[in-house]
Amino acid sequence: MIGAKTAAQVKPAQAATPKAASSQVKAPDVGTRLGRVPRHVGIIMDGNGRWASSRGLPRLEGHRRGVEALRAAVRAAIDFGLDYLTVYSFSSENWRRPVEEISDLMGLLKLFIRNDLAELGHAGVKIKVIGTRANLNPDILALLAEAETATAANTGLNLVIAFNYGSRQEIAEAARLIAEKVAAGTLDSASINAEVIAQHLDTAGIPDPDLIIRTSGEQRLSNFLMWQAAYSEFVFLPIHWPDFDRAALAAALDEFAARERRFGGVTLSPANAKSGR
16 A cells, blocks of 8 residues: 555555555645656556456456546646646557457547547647557547647647557667668768657657656556656556556655656765865
8 A cells, every 4th residue: 555655665565456446545735745746747557457357347347447547647637737648558569469359449549539539628638649650540540630630739738648659669760760861861870869869759849757657566667668768757556557546646746756866966965065076
């Protein structure tokens, strides 16, 4: 249970406990963080199937409840003042799942966009979809384009949906685009640096995530924003994604606020800072 211990301190054995629900998390007062709310949060929404299995329910019900958790996360992100929220909705590896489950997931995506697009628009949410679209069905492509177009002028929360996304694939595609420009003579190979590579990623123009949250107790990135996460803080929650709510996000933000971010440098004591040491 998160509370006295932070998510990062929870023992792995606790992560598998299906009874660990976010209702057990005491939400701190976000307003007391003195500006330490991260600008960009990424979430690996993990554990829908395990949530359903632990309750004797079909996996589809876990995915349905996961959509409800996503709605709650977006509302909380707006309330907490986040600028960017990136959610890992469907990875490029998820195509390996059973055909029936993929069909269910695509159906839920359609329902989410059709049912929630107007509400998101009224809330000022701007949607951006990252990931390859080369192998997607025309109806899905049209839906993703509609979500981006309909919210393009909004200036509130930036909701980035990583759909059919894989970080290795993204980096490889960036390398290919850069190589083409070098071959065409429009880019000098000597000028290629980290900034140039970042400009060719799906997330070009989006700040790197300050915090990445993963549910279900797993402690890995699973091909999510690997370039962008170079200096991200991580919080691993022992609850499955359908149990994620406002209190769980608040607890993760509170953990982030307590972290000291040095970006490879050191923290100077007041005495040493004055002396330049």
